[in-house]
C-alpha cells in the first residue's frame with residue numbers, strides 16, 4: 097500500500113490571526129472556521145496516512161479535537177454564517193469519522209479515492225457465496241424449528257468467524273492496492289459485498305427469541 | 316438551594332427546561348454547577364405538574380399543581396400528558412386517546428395533514444399551545460428568580476422523538492415567546508448532569524424510564540466530550556402504561572364483582588390517581604391497599620354504562636349517598652404488580668440489548684448505569700436493569716431532577732459559561748424518501764452522528780415540469796406506509812426543461828437538534844429551488860406566528876385583568892382611608908365640603924363595582940386623592956397638635 101504523506105499543514109496560516117493552522121477547517125488560536133478550500137480527503141482531515149490500517153485511538157482523538165472546534169454549539173451566539181458553516185463542517189467531520197471507523201466503509205472509501213467504482217456500484221459477490229449462504233440459512237431454519245440453543249450458539253460463532261475472515265481478506269487486498277484498483281479492486285468489491293450477507297444472517301439469527309434470551313436476562 | 320444571581324452579566328440568561336409528560340422543571344447553571352429554579356410560591360418545590368385546567372368556556376383556570384387538583388372534578392377540561400400528543404396525529408393516537416379523560420378533535424381538515432387538538436368550549440387547543448402554557452409558567456418562575464427577562468431556552472425531548480415531535484416542541488417554545496436555541500435528548504442531558512463530577516473516561520448507559528417514554532442511550536465520555544454511541548427506546552412506553560395496567564385490572568374486577576362498567580371520566584380519573592398511588596406505595600412496601608367508593612348512581616342501576624356518575628346535585632345526594640356507596644376493595648402485593656409490569660419492563664430490557672449491539676459493547680464494557688425518570692423508582696425496574704448490565708445502577712441525583720439539571724448545563728455550554736464540555740449526539744431514526752411502489756429509500760441511518768447530511772438526485776417526468784414532490788419519512792421499516800411521514804416537500808422553481816433533463820440535487824441535513832432541513836439545487840442551471848413543506852403532523856410557520864400572537868393577546872388580557880384588580884384594590888384602600896379621616900376630622904371641614912366628599916366616596920364605591928375600565932378608575936381615584944388632600948393636611952396638623960398637648 098502506498099502511504100501518502102500527511103498533508104503539510106505547517107505551511108498554512110490563519111487569514112484572520114496569522115497563527116499556524118493545525119488542521120483544515122478551524123483555527124486553534126482564534127477559533128475561526130474555514131470552508132475547506134480544496135478537496136481534502138477524510139484521511140487528511142484527521143491528519144492520518146491514507147490506508148486501510150488505521151490507529152483507532154488516534155482517529156478518535158483527532159475527531160474529538162476537531163469536533164470541539166467546529167460543533168455548532170460553540171457558535172450559538174455566533175453569526176448566521178458561522179452557525180451555518182459550523183453545521184456543514186460538523187456534518188462533513190461526522191461523515192469522515194464514521195467512514196474511517198468502519199472497515200467496510202473505509203475500504204470502499206479507499207476504492208473511490210483510487211478511482212472506483214464502489215462495491216455498491218458493481219454488485220458482484222464471490223462465486224461460492226450464494227451457495228454458502230443458502231446452506232447456513234437452512235441450518236438456521238433447522239435450529240429454529242428444533243429450538244436448540246446450543247446449535248444457535250454454534251451458528252453464531254461460525255457466521256462471526258466467516259465475517260471476521262472476510263474482514264481479514266479485505267485488509268489483505270487493501271494492502272495490495274496501488275494506483276488504479278484493477279483486478280485487486282474487483283476482488284475487494286466482491287468481499288465488501290459479501291459482508292452484508294453475513295450481517296443479514298446474524299440479524300436473522302438474532303431475530304429469534306431464543307438467541308435474544310442471551311441478552312435479556314430472565315428474572 | 317441557594318439563590319444565586321446569574322453570572323453572565325451582559326447576555327440574558329439561557330434556561331434549561333425539562334418539559335415532561337407528568338412534571339416539568341426549569342434549571343440553569345453557573346460556574347458552581349446546575350441549579351433548579353423553584354416555584355416562586357414555595358422555594359422547596361421544583362416540580363410543575365404538566366397539567367392545564369380550563370374553565371368550560373375555554374379560558375385557563377390553573378396551571379400546575381392547582382390544575383392537577385381539578386383533575387377529578389373537571390376531567391373533561393383538565394389536560395394532562397400532552398407530551399404524548401405533541402407532534403402526532405389522530406392515526407398515531409388511537410390507543411392513547413382511549414386512555415385520556417378528555418376528548419381529542421382533528422385540528423386541520425387540510426388534505427395530507429393530521430393534526431389533533433383538545434376541544435374546550437368553543438375553542439380548540441393544539442398540544443403545542445397547551446405545552447406553551449406550561450412553558451410560560453416555567454418562564455415566569457425563571458424571570459422571578461433572575462428578576463429579569465428570559466427569552467432563550469434549551470428544551471429536552473425523549474431521544475426517540477422524531478422530527479415532527481421535535482419541531483412541535485420547538486413551536487411550543489415559540490408560542491410561549493421563547494427562542495428555543497437547542498433541543499437536546501433527555502438521556503444525553505442526564506449524562507451531562509452526572510458527568511460533571513465523573514472520572515475523565517467512562518462508558519455510561521442512561522436508562523430513562525419516564526411517565527410516557529422510554530430511552531436507553533450509551534455514551535462515551537472522554538476529554539470532556541460526551542459522545543453518544545447508540546440510542547434506542549420507545550415513545551409509546553412509560554410509567555403511564557403501568558398505571559393503565561393497574562386501572563385495567565381494577566376495572567375488570569369492578570365489572571366482575573359489582574357488575575359495573577366504568578365509563579365516567581371522573582371515575583376513570585379517580586382510578587388513575589389510585590393506580591399512581593398504588594404504584595408508589597409498592598416501591599416502598601410489599602402490599603398496598605386499594606379502595607374506591609363507587610357512587611350510588613353507578614351501582615344502583617347495576618350493569619351498563621352510566622354517565623355522569625358523580626353529581627353532587629343529583630338525586631343520590633345527601634345521606635342516601637353514604638348508605639348506597641359500593642366499595643371496591645382489595646390488597647395488591649408487589650409480586651402481583653411485578654407480574655403485571657413484566658411485559659413492559661421486558662421491552663425496555665430488549666431495547667437495552669439492541670443499544671449495546673449497536674454500540675458494539677458488552678455489559679462488561681459499561682462503567683456506569685444511570686437511572687432517570689420516576690419509573691426507575693420501582694424496585695423491579697432497578698432489579699432488571701442491574702441484571703442486564705450486571706452492575707448496580709448509580710442514583711446519586713434525584714431521578715426526576717436530573718434531566719432538567721442537564722438541560723441547565725447545556726444552556727451554560729451554549730452561553731459560553733462552560734467551555735470544557737461538548738455533546739455529540741446521534742439521530743434516533745433512519746431518514747428516507749418514498750420511492751416507486753411505496754418502498755423507502757434510506758438516506759441517513761439511525762444512530763448516525765448529527766449534524767449529518769445526505770444528498771439525492773431527482774429529475775422530472777414531464778416536459779417543462781417545474782416542481783417535484785417528495786414524501787420524506789422517518790423510521791426503520793421497509794415500507795413507506797409503516798414509517799412516519801414528516802411531510803411532503805415540494806421543490807419549486809425548477810427551470811422548464813425536457814423530461815429527465817433537470818438534475819436536481821436535494822440535500823437533507825439533520826442538525827444538532829435532530830431537526831431536518833431540506834434544500835434543493837438544479838445543477839444544470841445552478842438555480843436554488845425553493846422547498847415548500849406541508850408538515851403532516853406539524854404547524855406551518857404562519858400557524859405558529861398566529862398562535863404566538865394569540866397567546867400574547869391572552870397574556871395581555873390576563874395582565875389587564877390583574878391591572879383592574881390592582882386599581883380596584885388601591886381605590887378601595889384610598890376610600891376607606893378617606894372615610895376614616897372624615898369620621899375623625901370631618902368636623903374641621905365646611906359642611907358643604909364635607910357633604911361633597913361623602914358624596915364622592917359613595918359615587919366611587921358604586922363606580923368601582925360596575926366599571927371594568929382600569930384607566931378611568933385610576934383617573935377618578937387620583938382626582939379623589941387630590942380632593943381629599945386639604946382634609947389630609949388638616950388631619951395631619953390636628954394630629955401633631957394633639958401629640959404636642961400630650962407631651
Ligand SMILES: [Zn+2]
Nearest residue numbers: 110113123126
Ligand atoms: Zn486564527
